[in-house]
Amino acid sequence: MTRRVVIVGSGIAGLYAALLAADAAGGSHDGDVEVVLLSKGTLEQSNTFYAQGGVSAVLAPGDAAPGDSVAAHIADTLAAGAGLNDAEAVRILCTEAVRDIAGLSRYGVRFDTRPDGGPALGLEAAHSAPRILHAGGDATGACIARGLVAAVLERAVLERSGRGRLRVETSAFVTGLLTDPLPGSAAQPGSMPARVTGVEYLAGGRSHLVRADAVLLATGGAGRLFARTSNPAVATADGVALAWRAGAAVRDLEFFQFHPTTLAVEEVPGGPPALLISEAVRGEGAVLLDAAGHRFMPDYHPDAELAPRDVVSRSIALHLAATGAAPDSPVYLDARGIEAARGAGFLARRFPTITAATRAAGHDWTAEVVPVSPAAHYWMGGVSTDLWGRTTVPGLYAAGEVARTGAQGANRLASNSLLEGLVFGRRAVEDFLRAAVHAPHWPAAAPGDVHPGSLLPAPATVPAGAHGAAADEVPFSRQALGRLMTAAAGVTRTGAGLDAAAARLARWSADVGTGSPAAGNPAGSDQAAHEDRNLLLAAGLLVAAARQRTRSVGAHYRADTHDAPAFTHSMQRISS
Numbered sequence: 229m230t231r232r233v234v235i236v237g238s239g240i241a242g243l244y245a246a247l248l249a250a251d252a253a254g255g256s257h258d259g260d261v262e263v264v265l266l267s268k269g270t271l272e273q274s275n276t277f278y279a280q281g282g283v284s285a286v287l288a289p290g291d292a293a294p295g296d297s298v299a300a301h302i303a304d305t306l307a308a309g310a311g312l313n314d315a316e317a318v319r320i321l322c323t324e325a326v327r328d329i330a331g332l333s334r335y336g337v338r339f340d341t342r343p344d345g346g347p348a349l350g351l352e353a354a355h356s357a358p359r360i361l362h363a364g365g366d367a368t369g370a371c372i373a374r375g376l377v378a379a380v381l382e383r384a385v386l387e388r389s390g391r392g393r394l395r396v397e398t399s400a401f402v403t404g405l406l407t408d409p410l411p412g413s414a415a416q417p418g419s420m421p422a423r424v425t426g427v428e429y430l431a432g433g434r435s436h437l438v439r440a441d442a443v444l445l446a447t448g449g450a451g452r453l454f455a456r457t458s459n460p461a462v463a464t465a466d467g468v469a470l471a472w473r474a475g476a477a478v479r480d481l482e483f484f485q486f487h488p489t490t491l492a493v494e495e496v497p498g499g500p501p502a503l504l505i506s507e508a509v510r511g512e513g514a515v516l517l518d519a520a521g522h523r524f525m526p527d528y529h530p531d532a533e534l535a536p537r538d539v540v541s542r543s544i545a546l547h548l549a550a551t552g553a554a555p556d557s558p559v560y561l562d563a564r565g566i567e568a569a570r571g572a573g574f575l576a577r578r579f580p581t582i583t584a585a586t587r588a589a590g591h592d593w594t595a596e597v598v599p600v601s602p603a604a605h606y607w608m609g610g611v612s613t614d615l616w617g618r619t620t621v622p623g624l625y626a627a628g629e630v631a632r633t634g635a636q637g638a639n640r641l642a643s644n645s646l647l648e649g650l651v652f653g654r655r656a657v658e659d660f661l662r663a664a665v666h667a668p669h670w671p672a673a674a675p676g677d678v679h680p681g682s683l684l685p686a687p688a689t690v691p692a693g694a695h696g697a698a699a700d701e702v703p704f705s706r707q708a709l710g711r712l713m714t715a716a717a718g719v720t721r722t723g724a725g726l727d728a729a730a731a732r733l734a735r736w737s738a739d740v741g742t743g744s745p746a747a748g749n750p751a752g753s754d755q756a757a758h759e760d761r762n763l764l765l766a767a768g769l770l771v772a773a774a775r776q777r778t779r780s781v782g783a784h785y786r787a788d789t790h791d792a793p794a795f796t797h798s799m800q801r802i803s804s
């Protein structure tokens with residue numbers, strides 16, 4: 229019997245999973261496997277492609293940094309995640325890392341090496357040891373994506389000649405998950421009313437169906453919810469929206485990470501992603517200055533620029549407020565000390581992408597400071613999965629940024645995202661392959677999962693005097709959504725701002741029709757309209773989750789609650 233898996237998305241999780249599933253075909257499991265990989269853009273259009281810093285992993289003794297250990301990687305991940313991680317997911321992530329780094333090398337991915345041939349390991353914020361593998365200096369994601377895409381295309385060529393099992397379709401935008409009712413299931417919130425049996429997608433201006441035994445969502449993130457983001461235009465929350473409409477539980481959606489250092493330039497709405505200036509640059513010793521030239525991070529956290537990412541972004545926001553600067557003012561990254569300490573040419577060799585891109589923007593970072601601002605970067609929350617990538621809907625897996633495995637907690641540790649896509653993408657494939665011989669045991673919703681029916685309803689109207697209320701007549705547009713989400717659900721949040729945002733999102737959703745499957749599909753064959761619906765649905769879910777969590781933790785900072793830490797110059801420590 230041949231079983232088919234459809235994989236949606238071509239970031240690291242989707243590409244790696246597709247390769248593993250295709251290469252397992254004809255292996256020891258029961259029956260054959262057919263893999264269909266659907267990508268909404270080209271195979272290279274993904275968050276993975278833009279990842280600079282690298283992949284964290286504690287390698288075998290001899291290759292790992294002296295004194296480093298998997299236990300230390302686990303401890304760092306838990307500390308950065310503010311303790312809201314799932315401990316077992318973290319253990320798996322850090323323990324199995326080495327296995328999937330080897331997996332990447334089997335597909336031709338090469339990491340940078342030291343002159344003695346050993347792996348070159350970088351340090352990034354909140355890691356207690358250098359353990360970041362990088363490629364092409366600061367082009368890690370692009371190097372990984374190119375390697376995996378080449379391997380996928382080789383197999384796709386074989387498939388077209390009838391000798392392979394991996395079919396690839398690009399410009400294929402998934403508009404819905406096909407479901408069949410489970411026999412005898414009661415449609416209770418949190419129950420399993422349906423099984424996923426395939427996908428519906430748009431390609432070449434027409435709608436298509438592909439039936440499958442399982443679907444793996446590897447659709448990536450949702451940075452386009454916000455006005456400034458490091459994510460490319462494809463990051464429109466499609467996976468969360470698809471899964472939610474199919475009845476899957478989501479979790480931790482209030483936790484959205486802002487990367488502290490993206491090049492501050494005027495944004496072009498819908499334009500290219502904000503240029504990341506990798507955390508690895510701070511790992512090498514760059515510091516943050518305010519407009520007066522004051523190095524402010526030591527005032528906020530003992531680890532200064534190497535504090536967890538949520539702390540650094542928040543400290544920038546609060547420092548701007550404390551010094552009377554406009555909230556969208558830049559601060560300045562000073563990398564000149566690195567060049568001075570490591571010798572002329574070091575920055576260009578270690579960070580060629582950033583060097584070229586900042587130069588193109590008119591900055592010589594070897595000689596001057598560079599203006600930077602936080603930008604939406606990574607969603608810790610997502611579709612709730614177990615440790616094998618299984619969502620709460622049978623037949624539906626999720627891996628990578630779209631999934632909430634629990635590995636990232638309330639704030640992701642730097643360079644743990646590519647790793648999560650690898651480890652849990654592989655585990656989802658392993659589960660799919662196993663399900664051929666063992667009856668699948670599908671998990672029910674776990675405590676803490678959010679499912680339709682468990683959400684705080686939006687206020688009927690924007691509360692009088694609430695933040696943003698005056699602009700309630702603004703019609704929906706992506707720019708208006710980005711502005712609203714940045715103001716109300718960005719680095720700092722208040723209850724009134726979130727209430728106002730919830731009301732406005734509810735009104736926009738009614739106008740645009742984010743809809744349940746029962747309400748039909750008003751977007752037809754217009755991909756942008758589908759993306760708008762997905763963004764609006766995801767924004768509503770994120771804001772509802774943020775309204776429900778009234779205490780500050782990790783990337784969720786409620787500036788109005790009394791337990792929120794007071795950020796002042798005299799403060800010694802901000803807990804993550």
Ligand code: SIN
Nearest residue numbers: 280281506507642643
């Ligand atoms: C960076 O290079 O700073 C980004 C890496 C990450 O998101 O983990």
